[in-house]
Amino acid sequence: MPEGRPAIPRPLERRVLVEAGHRCAIPTCRTVPVELAHIDPWSKVQEHTFENLIALCPTCHTRYDNGDIDRLSMKTYKANLSVISGRYGEMERRILDLLVESPQAAQIRLPGGWDIQLMYLIKDGLLAVAQGGARIEIAGIPAHQDFVVTPAGRDFVSRWVKAEPVEGDD
Numbered sequence: 001m002p003e004g005r006p007a008i009p010r011p012l013e014r015r016v017l018v019e020a021g022h023r024c025a026i027p028t029c030r031t032v033p034v035e036l037a038h039i040d041p042w043s044k045v046q047e048h049t050f051e052n053l054i055a056l057c058p059t060c061h062t063r064y065d066n067g068d069i070d071r072l073s074m075k076t077y078k079a080n081l082s083v084i085s086g087r088y089g090e091m092e093r094r095i096l097d098l099l100v101e102s103p104q105a106a107q108i109r110l111p112g113g114w115d116i117q118l119m120y121l122i123k124d125g126l127l128a129v130a131q132g133g134a135r136i137e138i139a140g141i142p143a144h145q146d147f148v149v150t151p152a153g154r155d156f157v158s159r160w161v162k163a164e165p166v167e168g169d170d
Contacts, residue, residue, distance in 0.1 A: 005042060008036055009048065012050060016055055018085075020054070021093065022055070023055070024055065024057040025054050026056065026057075026077060027096075028100060031059070032057065034056060035055075035056065036054070036056075037053070037054050037055075037056045038053060039051075039052050039053070039075055039078060040071070051078070054074060073163035076163040076164060079167075080166045083167045084096065091114075095118065096121075099149060099154075100157060103154075103157065103158075105149060107146050107147065108146070108149070109146050111143070112137075112141045112143050112145050113141045113142070125150055126153035127148065127149060128147065128150050129147060129148075
């Protein structure tokens with residue numbers, strides 16, 4: 001901690017870490033451990049606020065401080081985190097992480113009945129239930145269910161990775 005700078009209050013630190021899932025906020029990284037970084041430098045703002053703090057791994061934090069990652073990108077990563085962590089559940093966020101790691105993935109197979117876990121990805125048109133295919137049912141529930149990544153889903157992941165807003169202006 002630099003001299004003269006107060007520590008980040010623990011409840012605020014916890015909120016920032018939870019927002020990012022205790023992982024680096026950069027979607028192509030998602031590494032642990034993490035540390036908190038000021039989006040606008042401490043020397044300029046002289047305060048710790050939720051809106052100005054982001055969880056980064058030490059490598060991404062150093063890259064940001066050195067200018068390898070620009071401030072506008074960092075602000076967009078923060079805004080996108082808010083959308084993603086506020087809208088999507090844990091399983092949905094894991095599916096989004098999978099699509100970042102495997103952008104060529106066209107279809108995802110999950111145990112039957114798990115569509116409820118993907119409700120908002122489906123509702124938002126990022127995933128769709130695959131049509132057709134053999135159906136094996138156990139007590140009326142399909143043994144598995146396939147989901148396809150829609151063009152809107154590919155666009156969403158692409159914008160997230162490129163630090164572009166994932167939510168439209170309308």
